[in-house]
Structures are given as structure tokens and as C-alpha cells.
Amino acid sequence: MWDGEPFLFHSRLSAALNLKLLHPMEVVRAAEEAYRSGHAPLPAVEGFIRQILGWREYVRGLYHLWMPDWLSWNALNAHRPLPEFYWTGETEMRCLKATVGQTLRHGYAHHIQRLMVTGLFALLLGVRPIEVHRWFLAIYVDAVEWVELPNTLGMSQFADGGRMATKPYAATGRYIQRMSNHCASCRFRPERATGEDACPFTALYWHFLERNEARLAGNPRMRPALTNLRRLSPDDRAAIRRKAERIAQGPP
Amino acid sequence: MTDLAGTDRSANDRCRNLVLVLGDQLSFDSGAFDGFQPSEDRVWMAEVDEESEHVPSHKARIALFLTAMRHFAQEVRARGWPLEYLRLGEHPFPSLAEALADALRNLRPRRLVTVEPGDWRVRQALAAVARNHQTPLEIRPDRCFVGSTEEFARWAAGRRNLVQEHWYRQLRRKTGVLMEGPNPVGGRWNFDAENRASFGPGGPGLVPRPVGFPADRITSEVLGLVARRFEGHPGSLEGSIGRSRAPRRSKRSPTSSETVCPGSAGIKTPCGTASRSSSTADSRRR
Ligand SMILES: Cc1cc2nc3c(=O)[nH]c(=O)nc-3n(C[C@H](O)[C@H](O)[C@H](O)COP(=O)(O)OP(=O)(O)OC[C@H]3O[C@@H](n4cnc5c(N)ncnc54)[C@H](O)[C@@H]3O)c2cc1C
Ligand code: SF4
Numbered sequence: 001m002w003d004g005e006p007f008l009f010h011s012r013l014s015a016a017l018n019l020k021l022l023h024p025m026e027v028v029r030a031a032e033e034a035y036r037s038g039h040a041p042l043p044a045v046e047g048f049i050r051q052i053l054g055w056r057e058y059v060r061g062l063y064h065l066w067m068p069d070w071l072s073w074n075a076l077n078a079h080r081p082l083p084e085f086y087w088t089g090e091t092e093m094r095c096l097k098a099t100v101g102q103t104l105r106h107g108y109a110h111h112i113q114r115l116m117v118t119g120l121f122a123l124l125l126g127v128r129p130i131e132v133h134r135w136f137l138a139i140y141v142d143a144v145e146w147v148e149l150p151n152t153l154g155m156s157q158f159a160d161g162g163r164m165a166t167k168p169y170a171a172t173g174r175y176i177q178r179m180s181n182h183c184a185s186c187r188f189r190p191e192r193a194t195g196e197d198a199c200p201f202t203a204l205y206w207h208f209l210e211r212n213e214a215r216l217a218g219n220p221r222m223r224p225a226l227t228n229l230r231r232l233s234p235d236d237r238a239a240i241r242r243k244a245e246r247i248a249q250g251p252p
Numbered sequence: 253m254t255d256l257a258g259t260d261r262s263a264n265d266r267c268r269n270l271v272l273v274l275g276d277q278l279s280f281d282s283g284a285f286d287g288f289q290p291s292e293d294r295v296w297m298a299e300v301d302e303e304s305e306h307v308p309s310h311k312a313r314i315a316l317f318l319t320a321m322r323h324f325a326q327e328v329r330a331r332g333w334p335l336e337y338l339r340l341g342e343h344p345f346p347s348l349a350e351a352l353a354d355a356l357r358n359l360r361p362r363r364l365v366t367v368e369p370g371d372w373r374v375r376q377a378l379a380a381v382a383r384n385h386q387t388p389l390e391i392r393p394d395r396c397f398v399g400s401t402e403e404f405a406r407w408a409a410g411r412r413n414l415v416q417e418h419w420y421r422q423l424r425r426k427t428g429v430l431m432e433g434p435n436p437v438g439g440r441w442n443f444d445a446e447n448r449a450s451f452g453p454g455g456p457g458l459v460p461r462p463v464g465f466p467a468d469r470i471t472s473e474v475l476g477l478v479a480r481r482f483e484g485h486p487g488s489l490e491g492s493i494g495r496s497r498a499p500r501r502s503k504r505s506p507t508s509s510e511t512v513c514p515g516s517a518g519i520k521t522p523c524g525t526a527s528r529s530s531s532t533a534d535s536r537r538r
Contacts, residue, residue, distance in 0.1 A: 002456050012462060018370075019320050020279040020396040028398075028429055035430070035437075043443035046430060050442075053398060053429060054420030060370075060397060061404030062414065067372040087486050105491035107312035138307035139486065141316050144276050146370040164414075179450050 001180035006102040010110040014142035024052050059150035075161030078126040083251045086135055092252045094186035095176050107141035119156035124204035129159035167221040173199035194239045200247045207244030268292040270361035275317040278324040283392040284367050290333050298338035302347040310487035311478050319474040349377040356385040367394045398423050
């Protein structure tokens with residue numbers, strides 16, 4: 001992610017594929033040809049093909065297998081409303097401002113923005129899955145339910161309790177710091193969970209783990225995160241909880 | 253004889269298959285058209301508010317679907333196929349179900365044909381309308397995917413965990429993509445580990461500019477329609493303006509005035525004059 005770069009190196013082919021103006025095999029064969037003719041390296045080509053032949057086909061299969069039940073699952077018992085800024089882009093959080101801003105402007109955000117910015121914030125805050133789903137279905141030009149819903153409710157919000165993803169994509173602001181330049185121009189500090197300049201993602205991350213500790217304890221892939229949670233002192237935990245609850249009352 | 257012929261004709265006038273094409277099924281290779289006979293069958297498409305309003309859709313999303321549908325309809329007509337196309341604002345039906353019910357009443361097709369809808373809600377609605385009008389509904393597999401829903405269901409049956417990687421490998425084998433005989437090219441299925449790096453402090457460097465296409469008459473009309481009819485909806489239509497083709501340095505602001513369709517770079521259809529479907533249509537026109 002990079003400030004002012006809404007598209008980066010992404011193909012922006014999803015809408016054409018989803019409206020069936022383009023067949024996935026045309027795209028896949030073109031990418032394979034780019035590798036075979038020496039125009040693109042294998043890891044890049046394999047990674048691209050995997051999104052289409054792998055993820056895209058996989059979520060479509062799951063959708064038809066699990067609908068309509070998927071709509072009613074709320075494994076993490078999340079009940080908050082979606083913050084208003086998802087529809088306006090008015091927030092002090094730089095990464096969200098950039099992602100929602102370009103979404104309103106172009107109807108587009110790339111995968112990491114959807115999963116690790118807008119999706120992540122809703123997950124950590126504990127937004128009702130159906131509201132998150134309605135937003136993602138409304139706001140992207142490539143949104144068609146068979147592909148949007150599994151990505152939102154399964155991959156991003158873990159509302160199906162891990163039927164699709166093996167663990168929730170939960171992370172602190174430090175992930176966003178590593179993957180972008182947004183934090184450098186943000187008034188919050190990605191490494192801080194408490195205090196005036198605490199990054200809301202980071203505070204909410206610990207609160208998310210605390211809220212869901214019992215539900216996630218059986219998941220081996222969550223063990224390192226939960227171990228870190230248990231290392232926090234009771235005082236720290238209380239301070240983080242207070243901070244997170246304040247953020248949830250009115251996200252900055 | 254005249255009497256009999258008259259009765260016969262009115263029975264024959266009923267169209268055989270009414271082929272319903274949804275806004276996300278815009279392919280002439282679609283199974284919906286298998287065996288299509290212009291003398292007996294008819295294509296049916298409808299723009300309805302419900303599809304933009306059941307969730308408050310981004311203006312650009314609405315515009316994209318509408319312009320793509322209208323371009324497709326143009327191709328259908330160019331082939332000389334009978335088409336019933338309901339334009340937004342020119343019919344009284346708020347939903348697909350109501351518009352379709354009216355079509356079934358008036359056209360009395362022997363059969364309603366479509367390919368698998370990508371939306372469970374739409375599938376339920378179509379099935380209910382067809383049932384209420386005693387019209388058999390034939391739902392055909394969607395060939396615009398590499399694996400079929402049946403294939404996936406078979407794969408899923410009896411598996412405890414449905415792992416993306418495994419389904420992906422099955423489709424690699426099925427298509428032979430990046431395969432050398434039974435083995436993956438390069439000796440590995442998965443290069444995720446090489447694909448996770450961040451940009452680092454230097455940023456992304458040269459970023460290719462999105463390809464842009466000037467809006468043609470159909471697209472311009474749709475943009476006007478959406479701006480008026482869905483004024484209160486989120487998102488802007490102006491975000492599709494800008495950028496020429498040369499790569500540009502990160503940070504410099506875009507110039508020029510071409511229409512870019514953020515979701516469909518490189519595709520000349522919904523935003524462009526030279527639509528992809530027109531070139532395919534040209535080579536296959538009957
Ligand atoms: C919460 C959430 C919601 C999403 N909603 C949608 C949606 O409504 N419609 C949609 O098409 N994609 C959706 N995605 C998947 C993905 O983010 C988009 O397909 C991608 O950003 C489209 O941009 P692109 O064409 O530039 O993709 P690229 O990064 O260039 O990828 C190439 C192609 O791979 C396919 N692809 C990549 N990732 C996925 C994925 N996870 N699932 C399915 N296909 C994938 C797309 O067809 C895409 O065009 C969603 C992801 C998340 C996390
Ligand atoms: S500090 Fe937190 S809110 Fe600000 S940009 Fe970084 S991750 Fe986003």
C-alpha cells in the first residue's frame with residue numbers, strides 16, 4: 001500500500017471477469033504465456049494465476065455449497081454497527097482514510113486494502129458481519145455476491161468460525177506500518193495500544209483477542225497471539241480495554 | 253382449416269425459450285445460448301432499481317453494470333436476435349421478479365432458460381416467479397468458470413477441511429496450466445513465500461498507469477442516468493476520469509481526461525468504444 005497509489009501493480013480485471021466480459025482462462029493463459037516467453041518471473045505468474053484459478057474458483061464453489069446458511073453465521077458474536085466513516089471517508093486514521101477515500105472515488109481497492117484495512121478494522125471492532133457484507137457488496141465495482149460474500153464473511157470477518165479461513169486475519173497497526181507508508185503521516189502511533197496517540201488498530205487488536213480468547217483457544221495457529229496476550233500485565237490489559245472501549249464508542 | 257391454423261398459430265407464436273441474461277452473465281459463449289433459434293427463442297434483459305438498491309450501490313458500480321448490459325444488448329440486436337430489454341425508468345417494475353412475471357404473462361414462453369445466477373437471492377426469486385407462472389425453469393451451468401459447481405460439490409463431499417490449495421491443484425491438473433506432465437512447472441505448486449515482501453522505505457517506484465478509454469455514447473448516457481437517478485448513492489462517477497498510458501512516478505498527480513474503469517483495466521468493454529464483445533461478435537456473427 002502506498003499513499004496516492006490506488007492501483008499499484010494490480011490488474012483491475014475483477015469487474016470484467018465477474019461480468020463475464022472476460023473468461024478466466026484467457027487471463028490465466030496470457031499470464032502463463034508471459035512466463036513461458038520470459039516476460040515475467042515464475043513466482044509472480046504463479047501468484048497471479050493462483051488468485052484466479054485458485055481463490056476465485058474456490059470461493060465460488062463454497063458460496064454455492066454454503067448459501068444461504070453463511071448469511072446467518074456470526075461465530076465471533078459481533079454486534080456493533082459499521083462506523084459512519086465507511087460511507088464518507090471522514091476519519092483521522094490515515095490508512096482507512098486512504099482506502100475508503102479511493103473506494104468512494106474509484107469503486108476500487110486492492111486485496112490487501114480490503115482484507116487488512118477496511119476488513120481488519122471491522123473485524124477488530126466487532127461489527128455485525130451482515131453489515132460488513134452489505135458494505136462490501138455495495139461499494140466495489142467488482143462486487144457480485146458469490147465472490148464478495150465468502151471473502152467478507154469467511155476470509156475477512158471469520159463469521160463462519162473458520163469453515164473457510166484457518167484463522168482470523170487479525171493484526172495490529174504494525175502490520176500496516178510494515179506494508180505501507182500510511183503510518184508515517186498519521187497522527188497515531190502503530191506500536192502504541194494506549195494513550196492519546198495509540199493506534200486504534202493496535203488497541204482494538206488486543207481487545208479482540210481478549211474478547212475472543214475462549215473461542216480461539218483451541219486454534220493452534222492462534223497460540224502465539226494468545227500467548228502474547230497472556231503476557232500483558234493486568235494493568236496493561238485494563239488500560240487497553242478502556243482505550244478500546246472508548247474507540248468503539250466513536251472511532252476517530 | 254383457417255380456424256385450426258389460427259389456433260395453431262397462436263400456440264406457435266408463444267416463444268419457445270425465453271433466455272434470461274443477468275447483468276453479470278454478459279458472454280456470448282454462455283450456455284444460455286446453446287441451441288438458440290432466433291425464429292423461436294427470445295433474449296430477455298432488464299434494468300431494475302432493486303439490483304442497485306438492495307444494498308446502496310456505489311454509483312460507479314451501477315454505471316458499470318448498466319453500460320455493460322446496454323453494450324451487450326447492442327450486440328444481441330446486431331446478431332438479429334429477438335430481444336426484450338427493459339430500460340430503467342421506462343417500465344414500472346421495481347424488481348427483477350416483477351418485471352419477469354410480466355414478461356412470462358405476456359410472452360408465455362414454453363420455458364425460461366438461464367445460467368446459474370451468482371446470487372442466491374436472485375436464484376430464489378427466479379425460481380419463485382417461474383413456479384408461480386407454471387413455466388419450467390432450466391438453469392444451465394455457467395461455463396465462465398473453470399470448475400463447475402457439481403465438480404466442486406463432488407470434491408467437497410467427504411472432505412473435512414476444504415482447503416483452497418487442494419482445489420487449486422486440481423484445477424491446475426485439469427487445465428494443464430503451469431504444468432509439465434503431472435508436475436508443476438518449477439517443481440513447486442506454491443510461491444507465496446516469494447510474494448510477500450513489502451516495498452520498503454523507497455516505495456513502489458514506477459507504477460504503470462491504468463489504461464483508459466473514452467466514454468462512448470452509451471456510457472455517457474448511462475453516466476447521466478446514474479448521476480440523476482442515484483444521486484444519493486455513495487461514491488463518485490468522476491473517479492473514472494484521468495490518466496493516460498505512460499508509466500508515471502509515484503506521487504505525481506494524474507492528468508488527461510480519459511475514462512478509466514477502475515475495475516476493468518485493459519478491457520475495452522464497459523467503458524470503451526471498441527468493445528471486446530464487438531470484436532468477438534464480428535468474427536462469429538451469424
Ligand atoms: C473483504 C473482501 C471483499 C472482497 N470482495 C470482492 C468482490 O466483491 N469481488 C471480487 O471480484 N473480489 C473481491 N475480493 C477479492 C479481491 O480483493 C479482488 O478480487 C481484487 O482486489 C480485485 O482487484 P484486481 O482485479 O486488481 O486483482 P488482482 O490483485 O490483480 O488479482 C487478479 C484477479 O484474481 C482474482 N482474485 C484475487 N483475489 C481474489 C479473492 N480473494 N477471491 C476471488 N478472486 C480473487 C480476481 O478476479 C482478480 O481480478 C474481496 C476481498 C476481500 C478481502
Ligand atoms: S497508525 Fe494506525 S491508524 Fe494510523 S495509518 Fe498506521 S495503522 Fe492506520
